[in-house]
Amino acid sequence: MFIDKRVPYRLGTSKLPPLPIESDLVEGRFPPKVQEACDIAKEYLKDEPLSFLYIHRRGEERKTALILSLYAPxxxxxxxxxxxxxxxxxxxxxxLVAEIVDxxxxxxxxxxxxxxVEVDLHQVIALLDDHEWMTVDIVRWYSPIRQEDWPTVVITARxxxxxxxxxKNIPAVEQFLKDQGLDLEVVLQFLDQLLPGLSSEEQDKHDLRAAHDLYFSSEIGDSVGIQNMDGSETLGCVVSVEDGREFGVTACRNFRQGPGSTQIGLIGLSIQSPSSYDDFLSKKWLSKDLKxxxxxxxxxxxxxxxxxxxxWLTDWCLFELLPRTCIFRVPESWARIEDGKTYQVKKQGRSTGLTQGTISASPSVINSKYIKHAQDAGIITSARCIVSKDMPFCLPGDYGASVQENxxxxxxxxxxxxxxxTKVSYMxxxxxxxxxxxxxxxxxxxxxxxxxxE
Incomplete structure (x- = not known):
């Protein structure tokens, strides 16, 4: 065993796994050694807020006596x-190991x-060597050292x-930022995959618009899906082209039929609202006065x-609207966004409903090489991240929803x-x-x- 002191606000009695880590509480009373760990923490941090957990991190055999407190320099x-x-x-x-963490x-x-926007992220990712990094964002992230939200380069990696x-790599990024005269912090988080589309087993964990409303009108933000097939996305907008045709626009990642499938096979399939699975869910929740x-x-x-x-970034599909199809709440305009500007936005989606957030001023970088089922394998630099206050701006099932200026x-x-x-969404x-x-x-x-x- 050795003491992990890589960062001052997270210390362990052995090498600590990267955050965030999923864990389960160990049921029952604390065993004697865990209780002893609690007593030691109370001895040295008696004037500080303390919480104690006895956890089993998923994927590990050992258990952890976890001591939560508030760090200050x-x-x-x-x-x-x-x-x-x-x-x-x-x-x-x-x-059995122990950990103290903010x-x-x-x-x-x-x-x-x-x-x-102050950082050239192209130069940052050049310092990451052959690591399996997934995303690089610049946001204001809470810093225990500064005890406030601080501009931070947040890197996720498998x-x-x-x-x-x-x-090597984090010190290199920190030195690069320092050489540029930038006072930013660097945070590394574990991420295996960006949250994928909904499986049929997961769809009922997400809320829908009131069940009966789904059947009496079709609106921007509604659930859509391929007829008689699993998979739900969100109706994002309607576009009319100069030759008179009208199309609905949504995402199609959740419509693909397994690994290696191509989007060409989607042509000609019928789109319905609500999706087949959401229709099944909605009818379970209907009030008694509706049949x-x-x-x-x-x-x-x-x-x-x-x-x-x-x-991977442009995962849209068009479906030509049938004659006399009426879609409500259709946005009438679109606009370009500029680097260096923030935008207050909202979206209506199938899973999380109406949410609000802010488009960050800095573009994000996404490495599609390690994204499951991505057809391309390159560096995406045109995505923008959206931060929200208390809940995700979007979740699976919301993909394809239009991000609108408030x-x-x-x-x-x-x-x-x-x-x-990182709790950010991408658009x-x-x-x-x-x-x-x-x-x-x-x-x-x-x-x-x-x-x-304006």
Whole structure:
């Protein structure tokens, strides 16, 4: 055993796994050694807030006596003395370790948006060598050292447990930022995958718009799916082109039929609202005065076009609306977003309903090489991250939802993914979507109209 002191606000009696780590509480009373760990913490941190957990981290055989407190630079010596005492206590204890960690590190609050762009992320990712990194974002992240939200480069990686991150790569990024005269922190989080689409088993864990409402009108933000098949996405917007055709727009990641499938196989399939699985769920929740047989699914049209760019970021599909199909709450305009600016936005989605957030001023970088089922394997630099206050801006099932400017309802992009390690959502800028649609349908979009935000 050895003492892990890589960061001052998280100390352990052995090498600590990367955060965030899923764990389960160990049932029953604390065993004697865990109780002894609690007593040691109370001895050295008696004037500080303390909580004690006895946990089993998933994927590990050992159990952990977890001590939660609030770190401050003035407490550094006390924390070190406490962990050294805990080390002696646990030195010959097999299958049991101790950890002292700041509350905010163990369960990070939602980050806040950054308002200025100062960092060239291309130079940052060049310092990450061949690591399996997934995303790089710049946000305001809570810093236990500064005891406030601070501009931070947040890196997620599948191999975040490798020692070389701490011995080489993170110090290199920190030195690069310092050489640029930038006072930013660097945080590393474990992430295996960006949150994928909903499986049929997961769909009933997410809320839907009131069940009966789904059948009496079709609105932007409603559940859509392929007829008689699992998979739910969100109706994002409606576009009209100059030759008179009208299309619904949504994401199609959740419509693919397993690994290696192509989007070409989606052409001609019928889109309905609500999706087949959501129809099943809704009818379970109906009030007694409504009869399931009186509620009819809306057949909206057939998929006519899918994105052919091959980019994981542009995962849209078009379905040509049937004659006399009426969609409500259709946004009338779209706008381009600029680097270095923040935008207050909202979205209506199938899973999380109406949420609000802020588009951060800095573009994010996503490595699609390690994203499951991604057709491309490159570095995506045009995604923008959205931060929200108390809940995710979007979750699986919300993908394809339009991200709208709060006051005007102008579309700025479509929801594309959620990062559970950093609690940020990602969107594809609408300018990218519009450009691809214009090329795909060999006609120009007439509605919604492009506008410029003040």
């Amino acid at each position: 003035a407490l550094k010596d006390k924390w070190h003395k406490a962990i050294e005492k805990l080390y002696k206590c646990f030195e010959h204890e097999e299958g 509350y905010h590190v163990h369960n990070p609050p939602f980050p806040k948006s950054i308002t200025t 191999d975040a447990g490798q020692d070389s991150w701490w011995s 399931a047989e009186d509620l009819h699914i809306s057949n909206l049209g057939k998929i006519s076009t899918v994105s052919s760019s091959g980019s 006051n005007s309802g102008t579309i700025l992009g479509l929801c594309v993914a959620y990062n559970q390690a 594809t800028p609408m300018a990218t979507i519009v450009g691809e649609i214009n090329d795909a349908v060999a006609s120009k979009i007439k509605e919604p109209k492009e506008t410029q935000l």
